[in-house]
Amino acid sequence: MTLRPLHRRHRRGTDRRPRLALAVTAVFFVLLYLPIGVVVLFSFNAQKSLTVFKGLSLRWYTAFFHDNVLIESLGMSLRISLVAMAGSVLLGVALALGLVRCRTRLGSLAGLIMLVPLITPEIVTGVAAMLLFKGMGITLSSGTVMLAEITFSISYVTVILRSRIAALNPEVEEAAMDLGATRWQALRLVTLPALLPSILASAVLVFALVFDDFVLAYFTTGVDPQPLSVRIYSAIRFGVQPTINAVGTLMLAGSIGLIALALAIPRLFGRRGGLDLLSGK
Amino acid sequence: MALRTPSGPPGPPRRRSASGTRLWTWLMLPGTLWMTGFLIASLILVATLALGTTDPLGNPRFGLNFDNITALADPAYRIVLLRSLVFALIACAVCLVVAYPVAYAIALHGGRFKHLLIAAIVVPFFANYLVRMYGWSVVLSDDGPVLKVLRAVGLADGHTRILQSGVGVIAGLVYGFIVFMIIPLYAALERMDLSLIEAGRDLYGGPLRTFFFVTLPATRQGAAAGAVLVFLPAMGDFVSAQLMGGPDQIMIGNLIQDKFFQGQNWPLGSALTMLMMAVLFVGMLGYLRRTRKDEAEAAR
Numbered sequence: 001m002t003l004r005p006l007h008r009r010h011r012r013g014t015d016r017r018p019r020l021a022l023a024v025t026a027v028f029f030v031l032l033y034l035p036i037g038v039v040v041l042f043s044f045n046a047q048k049s050l051t052v053f054k055g056l057s058l059r060w061y062t063a064f065f066h067d068n069v070l071i072e073s074l075g076m077s078l079r080i081s082l083v084a085m086a087g088s089v090l091l092g093v094a095l096a097l098g099l100v101r102c103r104t105r106l107g108s109l110a111g112l113i114m115l116v117p118l119i120t121p122e123i124v125t126g127v128a129a130m131l132l133f134k135g136m137g138i139t140l141s142s143g144t145v146m147l148a149e150i151t152f153s154i155s156y157v158t159v160i161l162r163s164r165i166a167a168l169n170p171e172v173e174e175a176a177m178d179l180g181a182t183r184w185q186a187l188r189l190v191t192l193p194a195l196l197p198s199i200l201a202s203a204v205l206v207f208a209l210v211f212d213d214f215v216l217a218y219f220t221t222g223v224d225p226q227p228l229s230v231r232i233y234s235a236i237r238f239g240v241q242p243t244i245n246a247v248g249t250l251m252l253a254g255s256i257g258l259i260a261l262a263l264a265i266p267r268l269f270g271r272r273g274g275l276d277l278l279s280g281k
Numbered sequence: 282m283a284l285r286t287p288s289g290p291p292g293p294p295r296r297r298s299a300s301g302t303r304l305w306t307w308l309m310l311p312g313t314l315w316m317t318g319f320l321i322a323s324l325i326l327v328a329t330l331a332l333g334t335t336d337p338l339g340n341p342r343f344g345l346n347f348d349n350i351t352a353l354a355d356p357a358y359r360i361v362l363l364r365s366l367v368f369a370l371i372a373c374a375v376c377l378v379v380a381y382p383v384a385y386a387i388a389l390h391g392g393r394f395k396h397l398l399i400a401a402i403v404v405p406f407f408a409n410y411l412v413r414m415y416g417w418s419v420v421l422s423d424d425g426p427v428l429k430v431l432r433a434v435g436l437a438d439g440h441t442r443i444l445q446s447g448v449g450v451i452a453g454l455v456y457g458f459i460v461f462m463i464i465p466l467y468a469a470l471e472r473m474d475l476s477l478i479e480a481g482r483d484l485y486g487g488p489l490r491t492f493f494f495v496t497l498p499a500t501r502q503g504a505a506a507g508a509v510l511v512f513l514p515a516m517g518d519f520v521s522a523q524l525m526g527g528p529d530q531i532m533i534g535n536l537i538q539d540k541f542f543q544g545q546n547w548p549l550g551s552a553l554t555m556l557m558m559a560v561l562f563v564g565m566l567g568y569l570r571r572t573r574k575d576e577a578e579a580a581r
Contacts, residue, residue: 017390018488021382028383029401034426035416035456036405042419051424091312098309102302110313116320119565120558121517123534127541127554128323135326151319154312183304212409214520219541229411236415237523248412252405259407263400 036252043245050242060246070247072225076142080227081211084149089203091150092157093195097187099158100165117155125152126219133220141222148220149213153206160205164198165191197269201262208258212251331552341547349552358536358553365532366560368447369515372454373462373508379455380462380507385496388470399467406460411520417456418524421449445527453521458514462507469503470496502575509568516561533557 042050046057064070099111117125129148133140168191176186192199214229221230228247235244331350333343352358387398405413421427421443431437443449477499481491519534533553540550 018382018386021386022390024379024382025386028379031420031427031456032402032405035413035420036408037416038419039412039416050419051422091315094308095312098305098307098312102305102309104302104306106306106313107309110309113313113316113321116316116324119513119561120324121513121534121561123517123519123537124324124327124554124558125320127537127550128327129319130541131326131330131547131551132319132323147319151316154316158312183301187304208407212407214409214411229409232409232411232415233520236411244415248409248415251412252408255408256404259404260400263404 039245039248039252042242043249045242045245048242050245060242061250063243064246064250067243069225070228070231070243073228073231076225077211077228080142080145080149080217081207083146084153084210085203085207087146087150088153088157088206089199092154092202093161093199095154096158096161096165097191100162114155114158117152118159122152122213122215123219126216129216130219139222140220141224142227144220144222145217145227148216149210152213152216153210156206156209157202160202161195161198164195168194197266201265204258204262204265208255208262211258212255327551327554330548331555333548333551335546335548339545349549352549353552353556361531361533361536362556362560364447364530365516365534365557368451368454368532369512372451372458372515373511375451375455376459376462376511377504377508380459380466381504384463384466384470388467389475399463402463403460410457414453414457414520414524417453418444418449421452421525444525445530447526447530449525450522450530450532453525454511454515454518457518457521458511461510461514462504465503465506465510466500467503469500473499502572505568505571509565512564513561516557 041053043060044056044058045053046055046059047053095110095114099107099114125148129144129151130140133144133147138144172194173186173190176190177183181189212229214233217227218230218233221227228251232244232247232251235241329343330341332345332347333341334346334348336342383402387395391398419425423442423444428437428441428443431441432439443452473496477495478491481495486494516532517534519532519538522530522532522535533556537550537553537557540546540553544550
């Protein structure tokens with residue numbers, strides 16, 4: 001242990017680079033992006049091989065766009081995501097408003113129920129939803145996937161919105177009411193516009209999460225055009241066709257774009273800290 | 282993530298009125314009823330069906346017998362449950378060991394690229410889980426880049442395999458869920474009072490001692506939250522064992538999937554689901570007791 005001169009502590013808190021931590025971080029980033037890179041690279045492979053790259057070609061993309069089954073699945077996934085987005089945003093925003101403002105026993109019970117999907121593995125919610133639909137005599141279809149996805153997504157919307165609502169200054173709403181607005185008008189004209197960025201961000205996030213979701217869809221889907229991720233699951237289980245690389249690349253691009261959009265929305269509205277969205281704080 | 286803020290921060294005192302409370306209750310009602318009707322009811326259904334039987338055609342019948350529960354004591358199931366626990370716990374440990382330096386490097390040395398770097402980690406994790414896992418299985422395959430590098434540096438020979446082994450399944454779980462460890466650790470490290478580290482240095486603690494006696498204890502809660510967030514999905518996962526493992530690596534999620542799809546024994550599948558929930562419940566209780574103890578200590 002040596003005595004370090006005081007003036008060397010110029011940097012915040014730490015004064016030397018942790019070489020081991022930086023090395024681990026570098027390897028981590030390589031391994032994080034390698035699998036994604038492999039899928040993207042081989043989607044442009046001219047050959048069928050999944051290990052040897054033989055020249056650029058778009059043949060797997062052409063194959064995808066000519067595969068009616070996959071295109072139907074894509075359409076179904078988009079429809080499911082849209083419906084789940086609309087339903088869960090509507091229910092979730094209202095729930096979040098109620099949870100923050102309503103300090104009754106019912107409020108705390110609702111707060112607990114809302115947390116259940118977040119602490120239950122998806123396979124459990126999937127099994128449970130499937131049993132419920134079958135028990136009620138409902139044939140599994142894209143409709144049941146939508147219902148299950150809405151249920152699961154409400155929690156995300158509520159968690160994101162709740163922290164935002166709690167951060168709002170309640171006096172603004174009260175000022176509106178002092179100026180003659182009813183409580184409903186204050187909510188509609190003052191609070192909701194202030195929440196718009198978070199509402200949009202959570203909507204985009206839910207769309208992406210539902211579009212990519214596999215477990216819940218797998219347990220609740222019927223035989224009418226299955227969601228795309230369920231198709232991908234069957235494809236990668238029983239021998240990969242290179243077409244899946246093309247589908248995977250398109251899905252990666254789509255969801256990465258959407259998540260980046262969700263992160264950017266609060267900034268577009270001139271607010272800092274887009275990442276708050278993901279940490280739920 | 283959401284685990285640590287069960288009821289949101291307490292706001293300033295507000296004017297209360299009966300009309301306000303009524304409006305807020307009405308707003309809360311549709312979502313709560315929806316979740317109760319679909320989620321809570323369906324979970325109760327699973328618990329009930331765990332006590333049911335199947336008729337000769339394999340259709341589920343409700344009932345009140347404990348055959349499924351006693352069937353769970355079968356050594357075959359016990360091995361799978363134990364394996365799932367071990368895999369999930371090892372995955373948690375690996376996530377912690379890898380995520381800590383990453384979160385540390387970014388939070389304390391990321392400078393103005395901090396947000397960009399964390400976004401670069403988070404964004405791909407929200408990309409399709411199956412596509413990522415499939416890409417990972419290609420990377421870890423027998424002639425994939427990871428084994429090629431390991432062979433080149435002499436850490437593996439021609440017979441070493443990662444796929445079809447427990448290592449492969451754990452690697453899958455780690456790749457699948459490590460982001461849930463990085464986010465809380467990063468948040469904890471960013472929140473940490475950096476003058477604590479300076480104080481440690483001023484008291485002549487070397488970098489290692491300062492890390493183990495100052496930094497690590499200050500971020501223990503973040504690590505605990507991350508461990509829970511990784512453990513939950515890792516215990517329920519069945520894709521990793523299917524893609525990376527062989528028949529000797531199946532986890533409890535695979536058993537559940539099998540009972541509901543191929544095996545057509547829903548009551549037994551429900552019993553297995555409840556068993557998994559019970560294990561997770563014990564884990565959650567441990568976590569909650571731990572954090573409560575920490576909070577009590579912090580308050581003192």
